Amino acid sequence: MPQFLSTADADFESAFAALLSAKREDSPDVDAVVAGIIADVRDRGDAAVLELTARFDRLELTAGTMRFSEAQIADEIARVPAAERAALELAAERIRAYHLRQLPEDASWTDPDGATLGWRWSAVSAAGLYVPGGLASYPSSVLMNAIPAKVAGVERLAICVPTPDGVVNPLVLLAARLAGVDEVYRIGGAQAIAALAYGTATIPPVDKITGPGNAFVAAAKRRVFGKVGIDMIAGPSEILVIADGAGDAEWIALDLLSQAEHDESAQSLLITTDPALGQAVAAAVERQLETLERRAIAGASWRDFGAVIVARDLDEAAALSNRIAPEHLELCVADPEALAPKCRHAGAIFLGNWTPEAIGDYVGGPNHVLPTARSARFSSGLSVMDFLKRTTLAAMTPQALAAIGPAAETLATSESLEAHGLSVRARLNRLNDL
Amino acid sequence: MPQFLSTADADFESAFAALLSAKREDSPDVDAVVAGIIADVRDRGDAAVLELTARFDRLELTAGTMRFSEAQIADEIARVPAAERAALELAAERIRAYHLRQLPEDASWTDPDGATLGWRWSAVSAAGLYVPGGLASYPSSVLMNAIPAKVAGVERLAICVPTPDGVVNPLVLLAARLAGVDEVYRIGGAQAIAALAYGTATIPPVDKITGPGNAFVAAAKRRVFGKVGIDMIAGPSEILVIADGAGDAEWIALDLLSQAEHDESAQSLLITTDPALGQAVAAAVERQLETLERRAIAGASWRDFGAVIVARDLDEAAALSNRIAPEHLELCVADPEALAPKCRHAGAIFLGNWTPEAIGDYVGGPNHVLPTARSARFSSGLSVMDFLKRTTLAAMTPQALAAIGPAAETLATSESLEAHGLSVRARLNRLNDL
Structure with missing residues (x-):
């Protein structure tokens, strides 16, 4: 059985912090x-x-x-x-x-000073x-x-x-x-x-x-x-399911197991506002584990790193979710569109009971290479952008240089970068000579 | 004096390869x-x-x-x-x-199967x-x-x-x-x-x-x-100037020095179709080095890592530039707009004689934190994107799941991920029961 926590528990903060910082991988030093x-x-x-x-x-x-x-x-x-x-x-x-x-x-525009700026992918x-x-x-x-x-x-x-x-x-x-x-x-x-x-x-x-x-x-x-x-160095898979009373225990149990079966170090978490649903999901997981092909792996993951957390309401659930920053976030709630904007840090969000995470692994369309180990706080899943790079573009006219060049010269001087300033000044002098 | 190369030289390839792979930094092991x-x-x-x-x-x-x-x-x-x-x-x-x-x-759309997909930054x-x-x-x-x-x-x-x-x-x-x-x-x-x-x-x-x-x-x-x-781990600064006969030797010399003065390990390169301009730029650099405040640094950089390369034409210059993938690329040519699209790998491009690189360091608008050490082949300068992350979104209707769920189940089975398949199948079964 996994951990059962409630945000009403006196020691919730320390238990939750321990869950967040659990070292799930022992990377051999190779x-x-x-x-x-x-x-x-x-x-x-x-x-x-x-x-x-x-x-x-x-x-x-x-x-x-x-x-x-x-x-x-x-x-x-x-x-x-x-x-x-x-x-x-x-x-x-x-x-x-x-x-x-x-x-x-791509973008390109000319600003009021006459400088043409932009970028190109x-x-x-x-x-x-x-x-x-x-x-x-x-x-x-x-x-x-x-x-x-x-x-x-x-x-x-x-x-x-x-x-x-x-x-x-x-x-x-x-x-x-x-x-x-x-x-x-x-x-x-x-x-x-x-x-x-x-x-x-x-x-x-x-x-x-x-x-x-x-x-x-x-x-x-x-x-x-x-x-x-x-690309990123991916860690073991993670799923967080947020469920209210509208969640289906059997479905949620399978969703949790679909990450747990990847790896003994995977982490499957449920946050629910309905304690009875939490118990029902845990029981359903145990039933499924009796017959699942990969039960040894999934069982170890669920036992060692799984958790059921009872939250006061969905706002509290979203706040906890933001601290977890899960790779996969399933919103098995009556109104997922209302909850999703409150969940700021997640690799991918699956909205509603009819959207099992496994759909996203194969045929949904979005990428299944997603940030793990809380890195959804600062990074994104794989995308077209990972195979593109941006070159910035700038073109000055003599007039544009006359307008903004002196400021560059002033700043170059203040940073003691004389040649920077001279490269601007030489052009401004020519302009004055014209 | 820096190296003088010409693409017409018999040993050009090996000299250019050596220039590309020059180890400019001795990073202490700290x-x-x-x-x-x-x-x-x-x-x-x-x-x-x-x-x-x-x-x-x-x-x-x-x-x-x-x-x-x-x-x-x-x-x-x-x-x-x-x-x-x-x-x-x-x-x-x-x-x-x-x-x-x-x-x-952000983006959101509903596809023909009824799946609502998108992403949110x-x-x-x-x-x-x-x-x-x-x-x-x-x-x-x-x-x-x-x-x-x-x-x-x-x-x-x-x-x-x-x-x-x-x-x-x-x-x-x-x-x-x-x-x-x-x-x-x-x-x-x-x-x-x-x-x-x-x-x-x-x-x-x-x-x-x-x-x-x-x-x-x-x-x-x-x-x-x-x-x-x-963000990236930045290496020493680099500039590549491509110039045809329209280039101004004095201006180009100052542009080259404005990177050289950053660091003894900086690299300033000129590729020109006009051998006389190449000689004139080199002479102008030497003159400027007599009085430049940071002449010790800039002189060492120019002597050890600088080069003037004579190319047959601007297409050849662009091809060389793509192999260098410079942090800063200045196009001091008569028609920079025609040349820029041929230069695929560069952190930032400065178009035309009136756009000294130093403008971009201060007041141009584009970011001056740019990929060095040939990493413009695969990465971009600092941008707003570095402080954003993308969460992908997916919402299935029962009908959408009925349409694409069976394919997910097939693929899950072929990958021996049973719970993935069951999480889809449990929902499809409910749909059949309805």
Whole structure:
């Protein structure tokens, strides 16, 4: 059973604070190993990648077989059953439609002084997407990472997905195809991140790397950050459900378990204004845990990090939610539109009883790569913006420079940056000479 | 004298590659020291901050004097000469006007299946801005960091600026006042970053930390990243000028020096289609270096990292520029509007001979915090977006869930995430029962 808390309890604050600060991950310190792998790949390129793949994935490749050929991809994809193909196509279509709306606009205007200002968005030229192998090899994550990159206009999009013992997930290849991925390499781990960042004879370097991975992949991404851009380092999944008396205990229990089943370190929380619903949800979770395939994982997560919190009213629930800043926030209440604006810090909000979080994992449209570990206080989920960058533009006329140049000169002087001031002054002098 | 290269040279590629990969910074490894300081501030709060300030800044403060009072700020500001105040006010006004245009819009729409989707932007609740003390204490940087935060809607904005030996820069306090900063603490170094990230009895914690600093500050920002958001870790300044025969050698020389004077590790490059202009600029730089106040710094930067590159034509110049991905790009050419679209990777572009880069440092309007070290390939300058985050929104109707839920269930099953599928199925079953 998870913790039961009530905001009416005398010790609520300390219990809630403990819940917020619970250390859910014991990240092994793999940094030294990863540093060695990266240095090796930088030094020896393909040779290092091939050796490490043989060692860690028990797979003998060559420079020529490191990348899936078009024929191999077509063969694998042909094995995907029609229902799964149709589901993946629907997901891809909906994700693309949502992300197309995120494309930002360029701007340009001329101000009263005659200065023309603005900005221009442009896509990252080349991006790499890491896809884990084995159990956590999710085709949905391929869509969620690759489609925003292609919508942004990334010209070259490469995937690295390890195939331990040679086992390939055809759905991953189909997702890559649907998303428009250009190159698929069957390598993984820190060696794949190093290859994407620094390039090898076979794998040209990219400018940005996104996608989830294990501790080695995360450490490698941290290390290559700066040389290339990276997305966030994702922590274990989280869901917070806020429910009033209108919530359905069975549905909420399954929603909580759908995060708990990801990882023993996942966190599933319920805040409810109805103590009876809280009890009913907890009982429903226990019932479901009797038969759930991943009950060992989901049960550990729920027992160690789950909680049911009884709040006085929905305003108090929203205030607690803002302190949690959850990755996923479900509002299983009678009037979710009224509650949503009060919830300022959340990666994604799912409004109403008919919107299970799992819809957002696959076919809703919004991205499922979202900020974890309270980072929704200051960061956003993956989007088209992650594959774009903004260049600011400024053009002065002689008149504009005459109007604002003297102020720049004054400030340059006050900051003891003489050449800054002189670069303005030289032009102003010419203007005076004209 | 700097390097002279020509794309017609047989060894151009290797010389250009060497220029691109030149290691300009020798970052001292201060990570262990910084880790100790952060742990100390987390453990002992104010007491640690006060001791470290006494040791590093030779300044005895108390919890009560760590923060500037309103009266102290008013007294200091009163000392700012009228011309400097007017210049700073003009800068603040123009920076605010530019950044107001960056505010993104929320979105909401209902798709053909009946799903209502969208997103909502909200501001980070509290932000901290680091301002270096001493020589690099730039009031313009206060404006460039603080105004976007306030335009975004950050409710609580705190500044940390060290005052070694008690010396205060009144212009920094005036800039803070003009930008609407809420709290100013006279502390610096890794201890200030730790205090902002973890909070002390006197300094409440923030959610995001931005602003430049020395190696200790940079290392501390890297370490607290995750607990709070941070902006980029800025490297030494860079400018690339592209000039055709229409360029003015004297002006270009001063523009190159205005970056070189920042730092011995700064890099100033000229690419020109006119070899005679290249020679004339180099000669003009040497002349200016005879008298420039910061000639030791600027001269070292120009000698060690500067270069004049002769290109065949402007298309080739743009292609080289894209490989450099400069922080600042000046287009001193007859038709800058035609050339700008070809330059895809740059932090900021300054169009035409009448737009010296220094205008952008102070009063142009766009931000002067820009990506360095080739990171303009994948990142953008500081903006209002850095103080906002996006929450995605999704609301299903029963009909919408009936339309797209089965695909989610199929994909959940294929990913072996049973509870994900059940959370959708339980709702679809209810619908069938109705």
